[in-house]
Amino acid sequence: MSTQSSSDAGGFSIGDLIRRPETGSLIGFIVVYVFFASLGGAVFMGAPGWSSWLNIAAEVGIIALPVGLLMISGEFDLSVGSIIPASSMTAAILSGHYELPALVGIIGGLSVGLFVGFINGLIVTRTTIPSLIATIGSMFAVMGLTLGLAVLIKGSTSVSYVPDPVTKGLLGTFINGMFNVSIFWWIGFVAVYYFLVHVAPIGNWVFAMGGDRESARNAGIPTDKLTIGLFMASGFGAAFVGIAQVMTYQAAQVAGGQSFIFNSIMCVVIGGVLLTGGAGSIIGIVLGTMTFAVVNQGIFFAALDPNIGSIIIGALLLTAVLSNDTFRALAMNYATKKK
Amino acid sequence: MSANTPVIELRNVDKSFGPIDVLHEISLKVRAGEVLCLLGDNGAGKSTLIKTLAGVHAPTRGEILVDGKPTTFDGPRDAQDRGIATVHQFGGTYPLMSIGRNFFLGMEPTKGFGPFKVFDRKKANQIAVEEVQKMGITRITDGDRLVGGLSGGERQSLAIARAVYFGARVLILDEPTAALGVKQAAHVLRIVNEAKKRGLAVIFITHQVMHAMTVGDHFAVLIRGAIAADFRKGEKTREEITDLMAGGETMADLEASIEGYMETHEGHPPKVATAD
Numbered sequence: 001m002s003t004q005s006s007s008d009a010g011g012f013s014i015g016d017l018i019r020r021p022e023t024g025s026l027i028g029f030i031v032v033y034v035f036f037a038s039l040g041g042a043v044f045m046g047a048p049g050w051s052s053w054l055n056i057a058a059e060v061g062i063i064a065l066p067v068g069l070l071m072i073s074g075e076f077d078l079s080v081g082s083i084i085p086a087s088s089m090t091a092a093i094l095s096g097h098y099e100l101p102a103l104v105g106i107i108g109g110l111s112v113g114l115f116v117g118f119i120n121g122l123i124v125t126r127t128t129i130p131s132l133i134a135t136i137g138s139m140f141a142v143m144g145l146t147l148g149l150a151v152l153i154k155g156s157t158s159v160s161y162v163p164d165p166v167t168k169g170l171l172g173t174f175i176n177g178m179f180n181v182s183i184f185w186w187i188g189f190v191a192v193y194y195f196l197v198h199v200a201p202i203g204n205w206v207f208a209m210g211g212d213r214e215s216a217r218n219a220g221i222p223t224d225k226l227t228i229g230l231f232m233a234s235g236f237g238a239a240f241v242g243i244a245q246v247m248t249y250q251a252a253q254v255a256g257g258q259s260f261i262f263n264s265i266m267c268v269v270i271g272g273v274l275l276t277g278g279a280g281s282i283i284g285i286v287l288g289t290m291t292f293a294v295v296n297q298g299i300f301f302a303a304l305d306p307n308i309g310s311i312i313i314g315a316l317l318l319t320a321v322l323s324n325d326t327f328r329a330l331a332m333n334y335a336t337k338k339k
Numbered sequence: 340m341s342a343n344t345p346v347i348e349l350r351n352v353d354k355s356f357g358p359i360d361v362l363h364e365i366s367l368k369v370r371a372g373e374v375l376c377l378l379g380d381n382g383a384g385k386s387t388l389i390k391t392l393a394g395v396h397a398p399t400r401g402e403i404l405v406d407g408k409p410t411t412f413d414g415p416r417d418a419q420d421r422g423i424a425t426v427h428q429f430g431g432t433y434p435l436m437s438i439g440r441n442f443f444l445g446m447e448p449t450k451g452f453g454p455f456k457v458f459d460r461k462k463a464n465q466i467a468v469e470e471v472q473k474m475g476i477t478r479i480t481d482g483d484r485l486v487g488g489l490s491g492g493e494r495q496s497l498a499i500a501r502a503v504y505f506g507a508r509v510l511i512l513d514e515p516t517a518a519l520g521v522k523q524a525a526h527v528l529r530i531v532n533e534a535k536k537r538g539l540a541v542i543f544i545t546h547q548v549m550h551a552m553t554v555g556d557h558f559a560v561l562i563r564g565a566i567a568a569d570f571r572k573g574e575k576t577r578e579e580i581t582d583l584m585a586g587g588e589t590m591a592d593l594e595a596s597i598e599g600y601m602e603t604h605e606g607h608p609p610k611v612a613t614a615d
Contacts, residue, residue: 201447201458204436208444211433218425219445220416279435332434332487 022284024327025272028320029291036298044301051178052301057293058186060263061286062241065193066234068268068285072197073230074210074277075124075131079116080238080264082143084257087112087242089146089159092252096161097154105161106171106243113239114232116142121228139261147254160251172247182244189237194282206230210277266313267292270320272327279328291316344407345370346540347392347423347509352401354391361387363565364401369509369540369557374531376551377544379561380584385544388561389513392542393425394418424502425511428518432494434487438479441486442467442501470500474530492523496530503534510534511542516550528553548580560584 037045063080070077087109095105116138123134150157163172173181197203208216209223217223238260246252271288273280295316299309345368354362361384369375379385390396392403394412402409405421412418415425432441443463449456464482471479476496479489486494495515502510512531516524524547531554535541545551551558558575560568560583568575568583575583 199457201449201456204440204444204447204458207436207440208433211435215427215433216444218415220419221445274435278433328435332485 020281020331022272022281022287024323025270025284025287025291025320028270028316028323029287029294032291032294032298032316036294036302039304040298040301044298047176047178049297049301051176051180053290053293053297054183055180056296057289058180058182059241059244060260060267060292061186061289062182062189062244063234063237063260064264064267064271064285064289065189065282066230066237067264068271068273068280068282069193069197069206070131070230070234071265071268071273071275072210072277072280073206073227074213075227075230076265077117077120077131077135077231077234078261079120079135079139079142080234081258081261082139082146083113083116083235083238084242084245084260085252085254086116086142086146087239088246088252089150089242089254091243091246092159092161093150093153095163096159096252102163102167105246106167109243109246110236110239113235113237113242115235117232117235118228120235121231124231125224125227143254150254157254158251161246162250163247168247170247171244172249180244180248182241182248185240185244190282190286197282202226207278210274210279212278263292266317269324270317272320272324274324274328275321288320343370345404346406347542348404348407349392349398350402350404352391352398352403354387354396355399361564362391362398365564365566367559367566367569369542371508371540372535372538373556374535374541374543374554375557375559376555377542377559377561378546378548378551378580378584379544380546383561384564385561386513387564389425389511389542389544392418392509392511393423422506422508423511424505424507424509425513426495426498426502426515428514432486432498435485437464437483437485438471438489438497439464439467439482441497442470442482442504446505466504467497467500470504471497474500474503474533476500476526476530490523491519492526495519495527499527499530499534503537503539507539509540509542511544513544514546515543516545516547524550546584548577548584552577552580 040049043049063084067077067080090112091105091109093105094100094108095102120131120135120138123129123138124131127134129137147157150159169181171181171185175181197206205216205221205226208219208221209226213223238257241260242252242257267289268280268285269275269288270291271280271284271286273285273288292313295309295313299306299312348368349365352362352365353360365388367375367377377385377388387396391398394415394417397411403412404410405423410421412421433444436444439460440463443466448459448462448466450459450462451457468479468482471493474496476493479493479497486497489497499510499512499515515527515531519527528550531541531543535554541554543551543554556572558568558570558572558580559566560580562584
């Protein structure tokens with residue numbers, strides 16, 4: 001069956017396509033991929049190219065998903081940048097320094113993320129402090145605590161930990177020496193978030209909260225609980241990446257992770273999430289993450305000056321926001337024609 | 340419950356925020372199939388009254404009776420569960436969500452079971468479109484359309500249809516026509532009539548006397564937090580109502596004084612309008 005006949009069957013129309021929030025990001029991804037594929041050549045289009053950008057995409061992507069959800073609900077989370085080292089440090093200290101089982105370290109690290117997320121949510125819902133400020137505050141607090149405690153316990157800013165083969169295999173190995181297992185975890189996270197946001201009713205609540213928090217509360221949606229839950233999800237995502245990093249690199253550093261703050265927000269915005277909340281999609285966030293990763297890694301394959309890469313990412317961000325606005329306006333005014 | 344028992348009634352309700360008294364001794368009642376128009380200028384205490392009716396604020400003194408029984412609301416959700424629905428000026432709708440999703444927000448229809456409950460988009464869209472059409476908005480045929488593309492009147496209608504569908508018995512409409520054009524306002528008024536025909540008790544808050552007179556059975560004028568006048572349809576003329584809302588100062592006097600000023604000032608209107 002050709003695509004033409006299936007479109008006649010009524011399952012597909014230009015209107016449906018325009019109305020989908022991820023159309024803009026899909027076009028963006030294709031353009032960027034073709035651009036770097038033409039420069040990077042066979043190597044970039046082969047396994048080495050795919051693995052290098054997918055590895056980047058998976059790491060950022062696991063954080064970008066909940067950060068994007070938070071943005072849809074109208075909040076920011078900048079604390080992810082310091083949750084990553086905090087959780088990897090916790091896991092390394094528990095399992096490496098105190099030689100507890102790997103599972104204890106993993107649970108400990110994830111708990112750090114959930115806890116910081118819970119505090120963020122509490123601050124945002126109980127006070128009038130905007131989430132941008134609240135999470136900058138918690139970011140610095142967590143950063144300081146991580147450094148202080150690491151020096152206090154270990155006397156150093158880096159802790160090494162050699163995980164057992166099973167843990168390493170599950171969280172920090174490279175398949176074929178190229179593809180990080182994080183890619184599969186990322187796919188798993190995408191599936192779970194896709195279900196929650198677009199299939200289960202709770203997704204509706206998140207969008208409504210970003211659209212108009214007051215009315216959403218009046219409609220009986222537990223906005224405070226949901227906000228706290230979303231912050232905990234983003235803390236969890238960041239902590240997960242932190243743990244995956246320990247397992248991969250067999251060491252935890254107190255610094256690092258800051259790049260994830262802007263990168264995750266960039267992926268989300270390129271993916272078509274409205275900065276002020278109320279609109280976006282999981283597929284869009286995934287496409288945004290892939291676009292970001294392709295540019296990030298494509299630069300090396302295309303043998304371009306890395307500075308040009310930054311320029312491209314900056315331009316991409318602006319173009320993405322502009323085109324997403326256009327698509328949103330189109331979607332708003334689009335109505336199916338009377339049959 | 341006899342047909343004559345008001346669905347909702349306020350008896351001598353006062354509301355103060357700390358030292359500031361906002362509502363004084365408000366008493367009003369609405370029966371099923373009746374439209375009560377609450378008229379009042381800005382700052383007359385209309386929004387506080389609505390919030391008290393909707394369970395957002397608890398009255399400082401006095402009581403609220405639902406079906407003749409004294410009731411206290413534990414919050415807006417509780418009031419909603421008792422069938423009191425509030426539709427705000429902009430309809431409380433979400434522009435970037437589809438009609439079906441807006442309609443069922445917070446009460447999503449699901450299929451499947453356990454943790455795998457799935458939002459039933461088809462059913463949601465179908466019911467939403469049907470209900471809105473029943474209210475007379477035949478232009479809406481596609482439940483996937485985003486609400487942001489609807490006109491203000493259509494959004495109001497969607498919100499009212501939603502309230503009716505979810506079993507509202509008292510419909511509180513907060514300035515539903517304020518931001519609308521003439522045609523759109525007429526649309527909303529038609530829907531108010533439709534809701535009334537279905538036996539809902541409607542509380543219609545407005546400062547547009549014309550709109551109130553089109554649909555109202557019963558009128559209450561609110562001035563500085565107190566009910567200044569309470570009358571039934573046909574008992575007062577439009578001019579009298581307008582004058583009441585303006586706080587006793589008659590419009591005719593006001594117009595005369597402005598005209599007088601303009602005559603003595605080469606046709607310029609007064610620079611600053613002062614009270615008294």
